[in-house]
Amino acid sequence: QVQLVESGGGLVQAGGSLRLSCVASGGTFMSYRMAWFRQAPGKEREFVGYIIWNGGRTYYADSVKGRFTISRGNAKNTVYLQMDSLKSEDTAVYYCAAATNPGVPVSDSPWGYNYWGQGTQVTVSS
DSSP: OOEEEEEOOEEEETTOOEEEEEEEESSOOTTOEEEEEEEOTTSOOEEEEEEETTTOOEEEOTTTTTTEEEEEOTTSSEEEEEEOSOOGGGOEEEEEEEEOOTTSOOOSSGGGOOEEOOOEEEEEEO
16 A cells, blocks of 8 residues: 655745755555646646656646756655745645556646645745
């Protein structure tokens, strides 16, 4: 059973930076696709970006491209979301997700991910 635990959320002023971490356990990660999503109050869960663990290819939503960066940690079971130039509209609960089924194509839809963390709150004040 794969478990995902996010950390690093908090309150930051607009223009500032935060780095979120997602520690994964309970599986073999070389074939996984790891993603970050976010959900603001009253809104649907929104794709932020993904990384393909084997090879490190990344893809981002247009709303965060050039400001957010997803990377893998040296421990090989940690994924980071570096968020720079934060805006008030980035305020949301951020979720780490994993797609472990090798038959499922990499996706920007929540339906493409079968494991989720509990989320961490990011609040950007203007």
